[in-house]
Amino acid sequence: MTLSPSLADERTAKHRLDSPVKLDIQGAAFKRNPFPTFAAMRAAGPVIPLKLPLLGRAWATTTHEATLAMVKDNDLFVQEGRHAGKAGAVGGMQWWMPRSLRPMTSSMLLKDEPDHRRLRKLVDRAFARRDVLAMRGPIEKIADRLLDGLEGRETVDLASDYARRLPMAVICDLLGVPDEDRDAFSNWTRAALTMKNAFGLFRAMGSLDKMIAYVRDLIAESRISPRPGLIGELVRDEEDGDKLDENELLSMVALLLVAGFETTTHLIGDSIIALEQNPAQKAWLLGDPSNRMERAVEELARYTTPVQSTKPRYVSRDADFFGQSLHRGDLIIAYLASANADPAQFERPEVLALDRFPNPHLVFSSGIHFCLGMQLARVEAQSALARLYARFPHLRIPPPDQVAWIEQFGLRGVRSLPTRLDPLLTRLAA
Numbered sequence: 569m570t571l572s573p574s575l576a577d578e579r580t581a582k583h584r585l586d587s588p589v590k591l592d593i594q595g596a597a598f599k600r601n602p603f604p605t606f607a608a609m610r611a612a613g614p615v616i617p618l619k620l621p622l623l624g625r626a627w628a629t630t631t632h633e634a635t636l637a638m639v640k641d642n643d644l645f646v647q648e649g650r651h652a653g654k655a656g657a658v659g660g661m662q663w664w665m666p667r668s669l670r671p672m673t674s675s676m677l678l679k680d681e682p683d684h685r686r687l688r689k690l691v692d693r694a695f696a697r698r699d700v701l702a703m704r705g706p707i708e709k710i711a712d713r714l715l716d717g718l719e720g721r722e723t724v725d726l727a728s729d730y731a732r733r734l735p736m737a738v739i740c741d742l743l744g745v746p747d748e749d750r751d752a753f754s755n756w757t758r759a760a761l762t763m764k765n766a767f768g769l770f771r772a773m774g775s776l777d778k779m780i781a782y783v784r785d786l787i788a789e790s791r792i793s794p795r796p797g798l799i800g801e802l803v804r805d806e807e808d809g810d811k812l813d814e815n816e817l818l819s820m821v822a823l824l825l826v827a828g829f830e831t832t833t834h835l836i837g838d839s840i841i842a843l844e845q846n847p848a849q850k851a852w853l854l855g856d857p858s859n860r861m862e863r864a865v866e867e868l869a870r871y872t873t874p875v876q877s878t879k880p881r882y883v884s885r886d887a888d889f890f891g892q893s894l895h896r897g898d899l900i901i902a903y904l905a906s907a908n909a910d911p912a913q914f915e916r917p918e919v920l921a922l923d924r925f926p927n928p929h930l931v932f933s934s935g936i937h938f939c940l941g942m943q944l945a946r947v948e949a950q951s952a953l954a955r956l957y958a959r960f961p962h963l964r965i966p967p968p969d970q971v972a973w974i975e976q977f978g979l980r981g982v983r984s985l986p987t988r989l990d991p992l993l994t995r996l997a998a
């Protein structure tokens with residue numbers, strides 16, 4: 569009988585959390601080509617111990633099977649420390665967290681049932697009022713407006729001038745954040761999300777503080793004069809049915825802003841890089857973009873997996889899981905990017921195959937915390953790529969060894985992407 573790779577691994581490796589497998593999962597070489605590291609991770613077993621920046625030792629799932637099993641089991645794997653015998657610690661957040669940031673622990677991402685269900689239902693309802701597909705037109709208009717601003721320039725930074733600005737405009741429109749505040753907000757979230765280590769976290773505190781104070785003001789203003797957008801709706805829902813308390817409302821808005829912005833930025837940026845580095849695939853896509861874009865974006869999402877892992881969970885009780893002995897209170901992450909590169913699930917996972925189907929990737933996770941904004945993110949990436957390549961089919965990005973990947977655990981993306989638009993080539997091709 570042939571054993572599936574995950575079962576075979578399960579028999580070979582028995583690990584201990586206090587002797588983590590040594591792998592670089594943060595550096596530029598890993599970000600440039602993570603597939604060999606994912607193979608090494610899976611070779612070490614379906615669940616392995618790692619030393620993570622900021623968090624310390626944690627288990628990580630490496631195969632598709634173990635990753636899916638983990639995110640679906642919200643009984644064994646919990647968000648709240650108190651459900652795993654960890655008094656005071658919430659979702660991996662530590663005692664040294666400043667008071668101003670404490671409200672963030674009310675976010676639904678950090679809650680177990682039944683609190684999570686209650687919070688998610690409220691925002692699900694607000695999202696359901698909008699037909700995400702109907703947002704395609706307005707999103708394409710935003711893309712066109714941004715591209716107008718690039719017209720006539722030979723070299724642009726596609727990361728900051730396009731991939732960053734588009735999701736920021738979309739999420740701010742959705743929430744009802746005024747135009748004039750968007751750049752400041754973008755800078756605060758960038759500082760908060762690009763910290764590499766404890767020192768970076770310390771530096772990021774100031775930005776996080778400002779962001780939270782800003783969201784607090786927005787909510788207060790919405791209370792005084794009703795405004796269009798989700799913030800206004802959430803405030804109204806709160807007042808109608810007394811559903812969200814002040815901290816929950818604050819953390820919900822901050823979660824949507826943060827979760828909906830940097831993630832999609834990287835999906836767009838990473839997709840451009842992947843397409844430019846795979847010209848035959850790009851040519852296939854541009855041969856019939858309107859019919860091929862949806863499937864292509866699924867594969868680009870799998871291949872790049874911009875959010876590489878879930879937030880850590882706690883193990884709620886001693887248990888055997890894929891051959892490892894987990895203990896109550898241990899931390900564990902679902903390594904989505906490694907799952908998406910598992911050859912047991914994807915034929916030649918290291919190859920970008922834009923027509924791959926079926927494509928059961930875990931880019932948006934699964935289980936009760938699966939991404940609330942996945943349809944929106946898909947439409948944003950599809951629109952961003954379609955409009956960009958309709959206008960500028962001939963781009964020149966830096967060669968692979970000069971692409972400046974951010975060296976931060978958990979996200980795969982770039983901060984800048986200097987790009988030649990080659991208007992001459994584009995005009996000749998038109």
Ligand code: HEM
Binds near residue numbers: 874875877936
């Ligand atoms: C490419 C873009 C995106 C990616 C790759 C992504 C990925 C994810 C992942 C992996 C999770 C699970 C996290 C965990 O369990 O620890 C998640 C949760 C979440 N995402 Fe996204 N996301 C994206 C875009 C968005 C957008 C556009 C929004 C909102 C407008 C959004 C809102 C959320 C929220 C609210 C959660 C928490 C859900 C819960 O706890 O029930 N995301 N996302």
